[in-house]
Amino acid sequence: MTDASSPPIPRPSKVYYFGTCVIDACFPQAGLAGIELLQREGIQVIFPQEQSCCGQPAHNSGFPEEARRVARHQLKAFAKDYPIVVPSGSCAGMLKHQYPHLFAHEPDIEEVCRFSSRIYELSEFMVKVLQVRLEDRGEPVKVTWHSSCHALREMAIVPYAKMLLGQLERVELVELQNERECCGFGGTFSVKQPAISAAMAHDKVNDIMQTGAARVLSTDCGCLLNIAGTLGYRQLNVPAQHFAEFILERTQ
Amino acid sequence: MTKTADVVIFERNVAKALDDGQLRRNLRSAMTTLSQRRRALFADTEAFEQLRAQGESIRRRALRQLPDLLEQLEGRCTANGIQVHWAETTAEANAICLDIIRRHNARRVIKGKSMVSEEMHLNHFLEEQGIEALETDLGEYIIQLDGETPSHIIVPAIHKNKDQIAHLFHERIPDAPYTEVVEELNAIARQELREKFRAGEIGISGVNFAVSETGTLCLVENEGNGRMCTTAPPVHIALMGLEKVVEKLQDVPPLLRLLTGSATGQPITTYFNMITSPRRLDELDGPQEVHLVILDNGRSSIYGDAERRATLQCIRCGACLNHCPIYIRLGGHAYGHVYPGPIGSILTPQLEGLDEAGVMASASTFCGACEEVCPVKIPFTEILRMLRNEAYAQGESEHDVKGHGYRYTTVEGLSWKSWALYNTRPGLARIGSQILGKLGQHLPMIGPLKEWTRTRTPPLFAPKSLHQLAQERGLDNDR
Numbered sequence: 122m123t124d125a126s127s128p129p130i131p132r133p134s135k136v137y138y139f140g141t142c143v144i145d146a147c148f149p150q151a152g153l154a155g156i157e158l159l160q161r162e163g164i165q166v167i168f169p170q171e172q173s174c175c176g177q178p179a180h181n182s183g184f185p186e187e188a189r190r191v192a193r194h195q196l197k198a199f200a201k202d203y204p205i206v207v208p209s210g211s212c213a214g215m216l217k218h219q220y221p222h223l224f225a226h227e228p229d230i231e232e233v234c235r236f237s238s239r240i241y242e243l244s245e246f247m248v249k250v251l252q253v254r255l256e257d258r259g260e261p262v263k264v265t266w267h268s269s270c271h272a273l274r275e276m277a278i279v280p281y282a283k284m285l286l287g288q289l290e291r292v293e294l295v296e297l298q299n300e301r302e303c304c305g306f307g308g309t310f311s312v313k314q315p316a317i318s319a320a321m322a323h324d325k326v327n328d329i330m331q332t333g334a335a336r337v338l339s340t341d342c343g344c345l346l347n348i349a350g351t352l353g354y355r356q357l358n359v360p361a362q363h364f365a366e367f368i369l370e371r372t373q
Numbered sequence: 374m375t376k377t378a379d380v381v382i383f384e385r386n387v388a389k390a391l392d393d394g395q396l397r398r399n400l401r402s403a404m405t406t407l408s409q410r411r412r413a414l415f416a417d418t419e420a421f422e423q424l425r426a427q428g429e430s431i432r433r434r435a436l437r438q439l440p441d442l443l444e445q446l447e448g449r450c451t452a453n454g455i456q457v458h459w460a461e462t463t464a465e466a467n468a469i470c471l472d473i474i475r476r477h478n479a480r481r482v483i484k485g486k487s488m489v490s491e492e493m494h495l496n497h498f499l500e501e502q503g504i505e506a507l508e509t510d511l512g513e514y515i516i517q518l519d520g521e522t523p524s525h526i527i528v529p530a531i532h533k534n535k536d537q538i539a540h541l542f543h544e545r546i547p548d549a550p551y552t553e554v555v556e557e558l559n560a561i562a563r564q565e566l567r568e569k570f571r572a573g574e575i576g577i578s579g580v581n582f583a584v585s586e587t588g589t590l591c592l593v594e595n596e597g598n599g600r601m602c603t604t605a606p607p608v609h610i611a612l613m614g615l616e617k618v619v620e621k622l623q624d625v626p627p628l629l630r631l632l633t634g635s636a637t638g639q640p641i642t643t644y645f646n647m648i649t650s651p652r653r654l655d656e657l658d659g660p661q662e663v664h665l666v667i668l669d670n671g672r673s674s675i676y677g678d679a680e681r682r683a684t685l686q687c688i689r690c691g692a693c694l695n696h697c698p699i700y701i702r703l704g705g706h707a708y709g710h711v712y713p714g715p716i717g718s719i720l721t722p723q724l725e726g727l728d729e730a731g732v733m734a735s736a737s738t739f740c741g742a743c744e745e746v747c748p749v750k751i752p753f754t755e756i757l758r759m760l761r762n763e764a765y766a767q768g769e770s771e772h773d774v775k776g777h778g779y780r781y782t783t784v785e786g787l788s789w790k791s792w793a794l795y796n797t798r799p800g801l802a803r804i805g806s807q808i809l810g811k812l813g814q815h816l817p818m819i820g821p822l823k824e825w826t827r828t829r830t831p832p833l834f835a836p837k838s839l840h841q842l843a844q845e846r847g848l849d850n851d852r
Binding site: 135138140142144145146147148149150152153156166167168169170171173174176178179180181182183184185187190191194201222270271274275301302303305306307308309310311312313314315316317318319320321322323346347349350351353354 | 384387388391698699702703735736737738739740741742744745755758761762763764765766780786789790792793795796797799802806809810820821824825826827828829830831832833834835837838839840841842843844846848849850851
């Protein structure tokens with residue numbers, strides 16, 4: 122596998138935090154957990170209030186001009202040269218790998234590339250830059266893992282997230298049978314192709330249930346929204362949780 | 374919001390496919406087997422990545438010099454005694470085939486598997502002219518018996534299981550006994566086909582690679598029917614899309630390995646045919662005439678655009694179908710066009726126009742599974758995104774895909790403009806998230822939320838956004 126993620130950097134004293142729009146609206150506790158995991162490593166976390174969405178919804182839906190407008194807004198919001206930590210593989214992939222495509226023929230492409238080179242997904246940053254050591258204080262529990270496609274392929278950071286989970290001694294990770302298969306979220310895909318999306322989410326939930334796990338974890342709240350929504354609709358009592366929240370919960 | 378015709382048809386096909394439990398079980402089982410075999414063959418990922426980089430560079434090199442290579446191919450083939458014909462459209466290609474068939478007063482055509490012939494709807498065309506065109510690839514034979522089209526570009530009857538084929542043979546083949554034993558089913562088909570091979574007057578095949586330096590047509594197959602079609606009848610017509618040319622004979626082995634491995638996990642197929650000329654004077658068998666029909670049908674327009682050109686790198690292995698979570702659930706017929714799955718989704722809208730097939734570009738979550746397995750590294754998601762952009766492009770579009778702008782509506786255009794406004798005005802966003810937080814689960818279930826909640830609980834908007842929580846903690850201060 123090629124490592125699509127960022128090269129290691131010396132430990133910084135400050136980082137920017139890009140909260141993502143899904144976390145902002147629906148999973149703020151997961152966002153806060155990520156912030157706390159960084160803070161307790163002695164890192165100052167700056168959350169620019171100007172930040173909004175990475176622009177992926179428009180970028181994937183045929184509206185590049187609107188995507189660029191929103192992207193430029195993030196460039197301004199994260200103006201200083203601190204690393205930018207993102208608690209999502211998908212949004213990190215957009216900021217890191219898609220921005221250079223989106224701006225390929227634009228005059229500010231160089232500025233965009235400099236911005237993109239500062240992007241780190243949270244687990245990647247915790248392992249590669251901070252070399253975090255975790256001590257498990259929770260009860261024994263069986264969990265399963267959903268790899269978001271962009272975390273898995275575009276960012277290739279799933280190994281880092283699993284390294285962190287692996288440090289939790291009383292957490293047993295039971296893998297899905299079809300871990301590499303998409304959950305059917307796909308952003309606007311979920312409402313533009315609702316029937317296919319629902320069928321995929323349904324199968325993902327079946328896969329989760331056959332593991333017998335008490336929770337399903339992921340790096341991505343878009344997927345979690347889809348998975349949790351489907352679990353809830355089928356009245357299945359398996360929480361779908363962001364890994365940062367889970368790790369914080371067990372190590373406090 | 375009004376839906377374009379392609380969207381309406383696709384949604385109907387999707388509903389039908391998703392509702393067909395048998396189809397979904399057949400597909401899941403077959404696709405799992407194919408992808409497991411592929412993974413086993415390419416277990417050494419480093420070696421595979423090297424091979425794949427080689428495959429990509431061979432295809433890109435061929436495309437860079439495409440006009441020259443095609444000219445060279447024509448020259449070499451002609452010198453070897455193969456008659457070369459150029460067809461700009463499928464109608465022209467059909468007319469060329471008919472003309473050759475008529476000149477030989479032939480009525481019985483036997484066919485090896487060819488997706489270009491599907492693109493031409495050749496069987497249907499010949500039937501209308503009173504000419505019998507019999508498919509001899511087992512999968513193609515099965516679906517022809519059932520009046521269907523291929524549901525996959527490599528394994529055309531993959532949507533059917535053994536029992537369905539058992540019933541089909543018993544019903545449609547005279548005197549065929551009912552059996553569910555695979556060997557016996559094979560024997561029935563073999564017996565039927567043997568007679569047809571003997572009686573075939575014209576053989577038609579596809580082309581997997583055409584080597585320009587030697588004028589060699591390569592044909593990859595597993596059943597020997599391809600060799601029969603290209604050697605038993607006195608006339609052989611080979612059909613190829615103009616992108617199938619490669620520069621050198623030495624380009625073939627790596628591509629062949631990538632093709633068979635990616636398609637079915639085979640290190641090599643049972644048969645690999647290299648056709649360089651008709652029967653020579655001192656030879657005992659082989660056709661007296663070989664014709665090569667080179668089809669454009671929109672490919673040169675794809676070739677003309679630097680970003681779209683990568684579409685033509687494809688060697689038609691079908692791995693992108695086998696690994697696509699959407700293809701696995703729908704099968705090929707739901708796409709409603711000849712080429713299904715990820716390759717179909719990037720190729721068809723460019724060949725037929727976005728207004729005909731643009732919806733195919735929306736049948737992707739951008740999961741990237743196709744890109745991950747593609748043996749020649751086609752940037753599927755980039756091309757899909759570009760096609761979505763084109764579908765909404767107003768005025769002059771950057772890539773000028775046929776039918777661009779067909780999907781644009783003022784309502785959708787405005788909603789994305791508002792979205793951009795909302796995400797560039799922090800004040801607006803603050804008010805918005807406060808409203809969402811207050812409404813929580815009491816949002817009206819309309820529009821996208823209505824689609825979402827058909828099979829999911831509604832998203833729960835938090836009372837306080839991360840913006841608010843971060844501000845309360847003073848995280849916006851850059852000390």
